[in-house]
Amino acid sequence: MSQDSVAKQDKQKQAPLLLEDEALRDGLQIESQIFTINQKIEFFNMLKKAGVKRIQVGSFVHPKIVPQMADSDELIKVLGSQADTVISALILNSKGLERAMACAVPHVSMSVSISDTHSRKNARRPATEALISMVELIKSARSQGLEVRAGLQSAFGCVYEGTISESAVLAAAEKMTLAGVNEINLADSSGMANPYSIKSLVKQVTQEFPEVRISLHLHDTRGLGLANMFSGYEAGVRVFDVCTGGLGGCPFIKGAAGNVPTEDAVNMFESMGIDTGIEPNTIIEAVAFLEKILNRHLPGRMKRVLSFEQSCDTQ
Numbered sequence: 001m002s003q004d005s006v007a008k009q010d011k012q013k014q015a016p017l018l019l020e021d022e023a024l025r026d027g028l029q030i031e032s033q034i035f036t037i038n039q040k041i042e043f044f045n046m047l048k049k050a051g052v053k054r055i056q057v058g059s060f061v062h063p064k065i066v067p068q069m070a071d072s073d074e075l076i077k078v079l080g081s082q083a084d085t086v087i088s089a090l091i092l093n094s095k096g097l098e099r100a101m102a103c104a105v106p107h108v109s110m111s112v113s114i115s116d117t118h119s120r121k122n123a124r125r126p127a128t129e130a131l132i133s134m135v136e137l138i139k140s141a142r143s144q145g146l147e148v149r150a151g152l153q154s155a156f157g158c159v160y161e162g163t164i165s166e167s168a169v170l171a172a173a174e175k176m177t178l179a180g181v182n183e184i185n186l187a188d189s190s191g192m193a194n195p196y197s198i199k200s201l202v203k204q205v206t207q208e209f210p211e212v213r214i215s216l217h218l219h220d221t222r223g224l225g226l227a228n229m230f231s232g233y234e235a236g237v238r239v240f241d242v243c244t245g246g247l248g249g250c251p252f253i254k255g256a257a258g259n260v261p262t263e264d265a266v267n268m269f270e271s272m273g274i275d276t277g278i279e280p281n282t283i284i285e286a287v288a289f290l291e292k293i294l295n296r297h298l299p300g301r302m303k304r305v306l307s308f309e310q311s312c313d314t315q
Helices: 003-014 023-027 037-050 072-079 094-103 116-122 127-143 166-178 195-208 225-234 262-271 280-294 302-313
Strands: 018-021 054-059 086-091 107-113 147-153 183-188 213-218 239-242
Touching: 018 262, 023 037, 023 054, 023 280, 037 054, 037 072, 037 280, 054 072, 072 086, 072 094, 086 094, 094 127, 107 116, 107 127, 107 183, 116 127, 116 147, 127 147, 127 166, 147 166, 166 183, 166 195, 183 195, 195 213, 195 225, 213 225, 225 239, 225 262, 239 262, 262 280, 262 302, 280 302
Parallel strands: 018 054, 018 239, 054 086, 086 107, 107 147, 147 183, 183 213, 213 239
Antiparallel strands: none
8 A cells, every 4th residue: 555545544543533313314214103394494403503514405306205304304494504514415316316417515525236136125126237327427526516425325234135245345336436525424324344454445445445434324123223333433433423412214124223323423432532523412312302202212322321410419
């Protein structure tokens, strides 16, 4: 590896930690109860107040397929430009890109699945065809000034196909990198990763594309979300997707659980002296807000921990 590549990797490791909250998109997409736009705005403001610097607020998908995302365009327009907080959205096709440009969202995530079976279920297209199409869309989005994060779903395994080869991930990442992206998001869509596989794939992608920032999208399906997150951090990753309360999952993956809870990720990093810039108690208020609307307890642990500690302090 060249000295220049090593220097770029070291610079990425020194970058500040960024936790992107995806509760408004990945978290809500499988919920049957439709959140109003006012509820979404209130929740967004809670995240912003807590110090979350990048928030994925929706996706441009067909409203009949994912009704929770039907108002993504309107929500982005209402939120407008936000100081100190990047608004992001998910794009899966050309129609989505048209909608993204129309509502002037500044940052987009454009992803495809490495798994052919998952791709056919999620995007209704074979994986190879979806990748070719997405690369062209990324070029178009970049030419129009959008900041693009390229995502690779099922990068660590697929419940339908089993193991996904690292070479397949690297080949797809190369095509997306050549299209002009500055961030590659490796998604453990099925929650099949473990700390060793996280470290191995991150190392491979980092060595092949040292100029590109790597982020991780981790699901906690098998209870390894935080362990995988820390493994990614040790391997040099500084950008992670999280969901307040641990909401989330994929409607096209059997048994998929939610993302790593924002509040639990904040606690893990802060307890090790790693600054997240996020205020724990304010995030807990956001968890309580979601639980009240959904009328159930969410899987994140730190709300229960902090609530117990606060009750002890008042006794």
